Amino acid sequence: MSQSPERMNDTETASEPLIEAHDVTRSYGGVAVLQDASVAFSPGLTVVIGPNGSGKSTLLGTLVGRIPPVSGEVRRHGPAVDGRVGYLPQDVPFRDTFTARETVAFYGRLIGAGNEVDDALAGVGLADAGDRRVDALSGGMRRLLGIAVATLGDPPVVVLDEPTSGLDPGMRERAFAAAGERAGEGTAVVVSTHDLELAGTYADHVVALHRGRVAAAGPIERLLADHGADDLTGVYRSIVGATPVREGPSSATDEGADADSPPADEDAEPEPTNGEDDTAVHVPGVSDR
Amino acid sequence: MSGRPAAFTTVFRRELVTVARTPAYALLVVGLLIVVGGLVAVGGGGATGFVPAVVDLLLATEVLVPLAAVVLGYRALRTDRATGELAVIRTFGVGAVTYVGGILAARLLALIVVVGLPYVLVGGYVWATASPDTGIYATHTGVDSPLLYVRFLTFAVLLGAAYLAVAAGLSALAGSRRGAIALGGLVLAGGVLGGDLAVLRSLSTGTPAAALPDLLALTSNGAFRGLVFDHVIGVAFEGDGPTVNAGRALLALFGWSVAGAMIAVVALGYGRAVTVTLERVRRRVVA
Numbered sequence: 001m002s003q004s005p006e007r008m009n010d011t012e013t014a015s016e017p018l019i020e021a022h023d024v025t026r027s028y029g030g031v032a033v034l035q036d037a038s039v040a041f042s043p044g045l046t047v048v049i050g051p052n053g054s055g056k057s058t059l060l061g062t063l064v065g066r067i068p069p070v071s072g073e074v075r076r077h078g079p080a081v082d083g084r085v086g087y088l089p090q091d092v093p094f095r096d097t098f099t100a101r102e103t104v105a106f107y108g109r110l111i112g113a114g115n116e117v118d119d120a121l122a123g124v125g126l127a128d129a130g131d132r133r134v135d136a137l138s139g140g141m142r143r144l145l146g147i148a149v150a151t152l153g154d155p156p157v158v159v160l161d162e163p164t165s166g167l168d169p170g171m172r173e174r175a176f177a178a179a180g181e182r183a184g185e186g187t188a189v190v191v192s193t194h195d196l197e198l199a200g201t202y203a204d205h206v207v208a209l210h211r212g213r214v215a216a217a218g219p220i221e222r223l224l225a226d227h228g229a230d231d232l233t234g235v236y237r238s239i240v241g242a243t244p245v246r247e248g249p250s251s252a253t254d255e256g257a258d259a260d261s262p263p264a265d266e267d268a269e270p271e272p273t274n275g276e277d278d279t280a281v282h283v284p285g286v287s288d289r
Numbered sequence: 290m291s292g293r294p295a296a297f298t299t300v301f302r303r304e305l306v307t308v309a310r311t312p313a314y315a316l317l318v319v320g321l322l323i324v325v326g327g328l329v330a331v332g333g334g335g336a337t338g339f340v341p342a343v344v345d346l347l348l349a350t351e352v353l354v355p356l357a358a359v360v361l362g363y364r365a366l367r368t369d370r371a372t373g374e375l376a377v378i379r380t381f382g383v384g385a386v387t388y389v390g391g392i393l394a395a396r397l398l399a400l401i402v403v404v405g406l407p408y409v410l411v412g413g414y415v416w417a418t419a420s421p422d423t424g425i426y427a428t429h430t431g432v433d434s435p436l437l438y439v440r441f442l443t444f445a446v447l448l449g450a451a452y453l454a455v456a457a458g459l460s461a462l463a464g465s466r467r468g469a470i471a472l473g474g475l476v477l478a479g480g481v482l483g484g485d486l487a488v489l490r491s492l493s494t495g496t497p498a499a500a501l502p503d504l505l506a507l508t509s510n511g512a513f514r515g516l517v518f519d520h521v522i523g524v525a526f527e528g529d530g531p532t533v534n535a536g537r538a539l540l541a542l543f544g545w546s547v548a549g550a551m552i553a554v555v556a557l558g559y560g561r562a563v564t565v566t567l568e569r570v571r572r573r574v575v576a
Binding site for chain 1: 296565
């Protein structure tokens with residue numbers, strides 16, 4: 001049974017959605033990872049939250065066209081119809097032997113924005129790291145580089161899949177600040193995250209996924225009121241009934257990566273998340289089995 | 290958007306820089322130089338002229354050039370897909386044809402350098418040391434010439450291009466690095482040995498010997514070998530007739546290259562659509 005798209009802004013603002021998932025379902029091997037998801041994204045920062053295996057990365061993948069849905073569709077509106085959708089995958093994929101500047105320049109040339117390279121690097125605080133090779137950047141700096149690439153050419157929609165995964169608190173703050181700054185300029189920025197504290201600080205809208213379905217969506221204030229919560233952690237507990245995943249300390253690896261995220265190899269199938277224990281507390285690097 | 294040509298050039302340049310920064314390919318050049326130089330030195334043909342040198346190199350070239358091409362191509366189109374960077378590149382409006390074209394063009398240029406450099410150095414050595422004088426440019430049968438060596442090298446590059454494209458095309462299908470290596474090995478073994486064995490089997494099952502020139506031309510190595518026999522070695526020595534149909538041989542080498550590129554374009558352009566279609570069918574069957 002489908003549902004009408006959850007409008008992020010409802011009546012609080014007049015912003016029209018730039019992109020929306022309409023009745024989107026995606027399955028692998030017959031196991032649904034995302035089911036009948038209808039949600040629309042307007043300008044501002046939208047965070048997508050939910051436990052591992054809830055379908056966050058799959059939803060984001062459908063928005064950028066990386067993961068075609070088996071049913072439903074993704075619709076673009078306004079400037080997003082012809083504009084590209086900026087994308088940072090969960091595993092930052094850039095070639096190791098290229099410098100940060102060369103990496104951004106490669107993408108800049110693809111859209112005729114080769115002269116924006118230094119501005120893009122400066123925009124995420126990597127102005128001094130432009131000449132460092134990708135394999136010499138920390139995990140946090142790589143993600144910031146990914147944000148710089150995703151936002152090149154001012155796309156109307158930017159999708160960031162776990163941009164703070166495995167980062168130290170300072171880097172997480174920088175990543176969210178960069179995303180928030182872009183959202184303040186009229187871009188619809190969609191960020192999946194387990195970092196509910198920062199999400200609560202920066203988000204305008206929230207989409208909560210649970211077991212592959214949209215459990216709640218709307219402006220953050222409305223969700224807090226609806227669930228009688230003081231913060232997003234309370235909303236999360238109310239929906240999922242468990243303590244949210246906490247991210248570990250600084251690491252260059254992708255600890256805490258979503259179990260439902262598409263593998264880097266985009267045509268490969270992710271492991272189905274059958275029987276996931278939603279009541280478990282997931283701590284990156286520590287098995288909960 | 291800055292257009293397809295600009296995107297092609299951008300992908301091409303990036304791939305070329307990647308190859309240039311991969312030390313293994315420099316080692317490949319050195320290895321080829323040692324083998325090719327060693328064969329000419331030990332074979333003794335190089336001391337006589339270009340055509341004798343080609344005779345010394347022919348058999349080894351049928352293995353070395355495909356090997357170099359497979360090394361350059363076996364993961365050319367898998368790397369970005371495996372790391373997830375292809376998903377990012379797609380968001381910049383780069384289509385499968387442009388992407389595959391840019392990658393293959395860069396790898397082909399790299400192949401020309403990797404294969405060409407050792408062979409050109411060996412050719413220079415032959416020019417400098419062979420006697421009698423090999424500086425004569427042949428215009429008729431019976432005269433050795435550097436132009437014949439250039440022709441041999443051109444055929445070798447065409448052979449390599451066919452292997453490169455097929456290896457790269459199959460790399461787009463590989464699900465893992467091991468799979469890519471296995472597919473590369475399959476391309477190498479199938480091309481170097483499989484073609485000739487298929488022709489032999491065909492002859493043993495009743496195909497007339499008169500069909501041999503046409504059959505040989507269909508296989509990559511047979512086409513290369515026939516072209517070298519007829520248009521390099523045969524120029525200096527009187528033969529009994531063409532080994533292969535030259536037009537068909539050139540068309541076959543070109544065709545293998547196009548087939549490899551098409552496999553890649555289909556895999557990268559429509560692979561996800563096929564996966565989703567299968568998933569839809571599976572859901573309907575289960576439902």
